[in-house]
Amino acid sequence: MSVIHTDDGVRLFYRDWGKQDGSHPIVFVSSWSLTSDAWAYQMAPLSEQGCRCIAFDRRGHGRSDESPSGYGFDRLADDIAALLDGLDLREVTLVGHSMATGEIVRYLTRHGDGRVKGVVMVGTITPLMARTGDNPDGVDPALFEAFRTEQLLRDFPKWLGDNIDPFVNGETSAEMKGWITGMALQSSLMALLECNRAITSTDFRAELPAIAVPTLVVHGDRDVTTPLALAERTVALMPNARLSFYEGAPHGLFITHRDHFNAELLAFARG
Numbered sequence: 596m597s598v599i600h601t602d603d604g605v606r607l608f609y610r611d612w613g614k615q616d617g618s619h620p621i622v623f624v625s626s627w628s629l630t631s632d633a634w635a636y637q638m639a640p641l642s643e644q645g646c647r648c649i650a651f652d653r654r655g656h657g658r659s660d661e662s663p664s665g666y667g668f669d670r671l672a673d674d675i676a677a678l679l680d681g682l683d684l685r686e687v688t689l690v691g692h693s694m695a696t697g698e699i700v701r702y703l704t705r706h707g708d709g710r711v712k713g714v715v716m717v718g719t720i721t722p723l724m725a726r727t728g729d730n731p732d733g734v735d736p737a738l739f740e741a742f743r744t745e746q747l748l749r750d751f752p753k754w755l756g757d758n759i760d761p762f763v764n765g766e767t768s769a770e771m772k773g774w775i776t777g778m779a780l781q782s783s784l785m786a787l788l789e790c791n792r793a794i795t796s797t798d799f800r801a802e803l804p805a806i807a808v809p810t811l812v813v814h815g816d817r818d819v820t821t822p823l824a825l826a827e828r829t830v831a832l833m834p835n836a837r838l839s840f841y842e843g844a845p846h847g848l849f850i851t852h853r854d855h856f857n858a859e860l861l862a863f864a865r866g
Contacts, residue, residue: 596658599651599681601674603665608658609651609678613642619864620684623650624675626693626718627790628779630657633692636853641861651678653698655786657778666789668797672701679710688864690715692849693821694794697721704802713809715860718821718846721799721829730798732824739795743788751787755779761819762847771850803832810836811863813856815844 598606610631621641623634631650638648652659654674655666665671675698679687687710691699696719703711726733746754755776763772810833814826823840830836839859844852 598659599678601654601677603662603670605654605660605662605665605674607651607654607660607674607678609649610638611647611649611682612638613645613647615647619645619688620647620649620686621688621690621860621864622675622679622684623648624689624691624695624698625650625653625656626695627794628656628782628787629692629775630778630781632657632778633775634690634849637690637849637857637860640857641864644861646861646864649678649682649684653695653786653790655783655790657781661783661786664789666786667793668697668701669705671698671793672705675699675702676706685710686712688713688715688860690717690860692717693720693846694790697794697797697799700799700802700806703806703808708806708808711808713811713863713866714806715811715813715863716826716829717813717849717856718818719812719814719826719829720794720821721825722803722832723798723800724795724821724825727798734795736795739791743791747784747788747791751784752776752780761817762845764817764843764845764851767851775847775850800832803829804834806833807835809863809866811839811859812836813839813841813848813859815841815846815848815852817843817845818848820846 625633634650642648655661696716759772830838
């Protein structure tokens with residue numbers, strides 16, 4: 596296996612497709628519970644078009660090591676840095692889905708943008724998911740806690756089965772749905788629990804205005820996991836971001852709308 600070793604002793608599995616000297620390197624970071632496999636339908640066609648495509652499994656996910664701690668955004672951002680530094684990647688387009696959008700934001704504010712050319716945020720969790728006194732439109736934190744105690748920690752496989760349909764669309768095959776849920780079942784339950792706590796509580800509002808690299812925020816109007824309003828608020832806070840709206844697209848739009856998304860991603864990476 597190809598692995599990167601972090602400074603706290605964790606081995607992160609990564610896959611590297613395309614020519615090593617290929618132009619327009621793209622680094623993909625997957626969502627909560629999913630692995631580098633999730634980006635196969637981006638990495639394969641884009642590597643065929645000359646891009647170097649790299650994706651890795653977050654700690655506690657897929658083929659990467661589980662660790663007893665380290666599932667907050669600071670440590671996860673440091674893991675992105677370990678990959679980019681370890682492979683000496685430059686002029687990178689960072690692509691993140693869902694939870695990974697927060698990891699990318701924290702990477703940029705913690706490590707700078709010296710290696711990064713641009714960012715693509717798909718189904719973003721930013722700026723803040725939880726309801727607070729100054730974020731009245733957020734979700735009641737008690738609902739997040741109920742998910743963790745009553746679903747994640749009781750019967751995660753059933754929850755996956757019950758919620759895969761809204762993640763994709765009516766044209767998605769049963770086999771594709773099974774492939775997606777199979778990835779999620781490779782992840783450590785402890786990692787999923789701690790990552791979910793980070794996702795649902797972290798406030799990125801102060802960080803987003805500091806990100807100057809060109810940013811494409813991609814979101815669908817059928818996303819029931821992260822509402823479109825989050826993408827709109829994110830773009831409003833960032834100085835160099837634009838929103839790409841996908842009509843009829845769910846949270847898993849990189850699967851359901853892959854041709855549209857791949858074309859837009861390739862144009863952005865080459866731009």
